[in-house]
Amino acid sequence: MGSEPPTSRDTLIDHCLRALGAPILEINVDRQQCEDRLDEALQYFSTRHFDGVQKTFFKYQITQQDLSNGYIELENILPPSGDATDSPTGTDIVSVIRVFRFGLLTGVNMFDVRYQLALTDYFGINRGLNGSQANPMAGYQSTMSYISLIEQIFSPEKSIRFSKVTNRIYIDALNEQNSEVTAGYYLIIEAYAMLDPDTWTKIYDDRMLKKYVTALIKRQWGANMAKFDGVQLPGGITLRGAQIYQEALQEIALIEREFETAYELPVDFMIG
Numbered sequence: 171m172g173s174e175p176p177t178s179r180d181t182l183i184d185h186c187l188r189a190l191g192a193p194i195l196e197i198n199v200d201r202q203q204c205e206d207r208l209d210e211a212l213q214y215f216s217t218r219h220f221d222g223v224q225k226t227f228f229k230y231q232i233t234q235q236d237l238s239n240g241y242i243e244l245e246n247i248l249p250p251s252g253d254a255t256d257s258p259t260g261t262d263i264v265s266v267i268r269v270f271r272f273g274l275l276t277g278v279n280m281f282d283v284r285y286q287l288a289l290t291d292y293f294g295i296n297r298g299l300n301g302s303q304a305n306p307m308a309g310y311q312s313t314m315s316y317i318s319l320i321e322q323i324f325s326p327e328k329s330i331r332f333s334k335v336t337n338r339i340y341i342d343a344l345n346e347q348n349s350e351v352t353a354g355y356y357l358i359i360e361a362y363a364m365l366d367p368d369t370w371t372k373i374y375d376d377r378m379l380k381k382y383v384t385a386l387i388k389r390q391w392g393a394n395m396a397k398f399d400g401v402q403l404p405g406g407i408t409l410r411g412a413q414i415y416q417e418a419l420q421e422i423a424l425i426e427r428e429f430e431t432a433y434e435l436p437v438d439f440m441i442g
Contacts, residue, residue: 175375179208179367182374186384190391199391207386215379216264216364218429222373223362225267226250226258234353237346241338247359257370258363266332266339270358271321272351362435378433382425389418 176182183204190197216222228247236242247260331340339359344351367373395411 176380177371177374179205179374182380182383183208183387185380186387189380189384190388197387197391198394199387203390203394204387207390208383211379211383211386212367212373214382214426214429215373215376218426219376219378219433220435221365221376221433223264223364223435224258226263226361226363228260228263228359228361230260230357230359232344232351232353232355232357236344237351237353240342240345241340242344242357244337244339257366261337262363262366263361264334264364265362266330267360267362269328269330269339269341270360271327272343272355272357378425378429382422382429385418385421385425389415389422392416392418 173185173188174181176185183201187197187199187204212222228250229252230242230247232242233246244260244263247263248254249256249259328341328343330342332338341357365373373379392411392413392415395409396415397411398409399412
């Protein structure tokens with residue numbers, strides 16, 4: 171009977187050590203070194219594998235401090251559920267796609283021209299505008315395109331700047347002088363967020379992650395043993411740390427190529 175699938179850091183490391191030959195062979199790698207290589211693999215996994223991240227829509231309420239700063243701190247962004255203990259949170263964001271258009275022309279209510287247009291022309295959309303049976307949606311679509319053009323002119327998409335290093339989303343329109351946005355206003359942020367493997371433990375059993383962690387630990391093993399390369403042990407055994415190291419480098423290169431060609435998300439257009 172085979173072993174259970176990895177569901178934690180420890181069980182994944184044990185799986186990788188067995189793949190390298192343990193306990194039959196002595197894998198000369200410290201446990202902390204294995205932990206470091208796992209962290210390295212998870213970081214790569216979250217940027218190169220579609221199962222490492224998730225497109226998420228975060229709701230954020232602007233504060234007076236945000237208006238004074240001109241940016242939003244990621245640590246202040248709660249999970250979409252609103253539960254602070256849930257995942258992902260703002261600190262898990264790895265890339266920001268856009269902040270939905272906001273300003274005076276973006277509120278949709280019963281006095282909005284789009285609402286009134288849909289309300290008054292619902293019958294016409296289904297039966298033909300102005301009594302015409304031909305192309306019933308054409309007039310409605312043309313009007314909505316015109317409204318969209320007006321919004322683009324008078325309330326365009328706001329430019330944003332984001333870097334994971336700063337953990338801040340800079341929004342140029344977010345300032346105390348802009349009367350369109352006040353404290354209490356809600357923003358919708360579309361972003362890719364890293365999934366926490368301790369919450370979503372199936373990540374630890376991912377085929378590519380297991381291969382990658384194994385190869386990284388093998389590289390560490392070869393680096394540890396390289397200083398003793400060529401040393402002959404009793405019984406005629408000769409240490410070949412450099413060979414293990416080179417084999418691991420080749421394996422890592424092939425695995426990373428597979429990540430990039432088969433599992434990496436396509437590049438999104440950046441808005442802002």
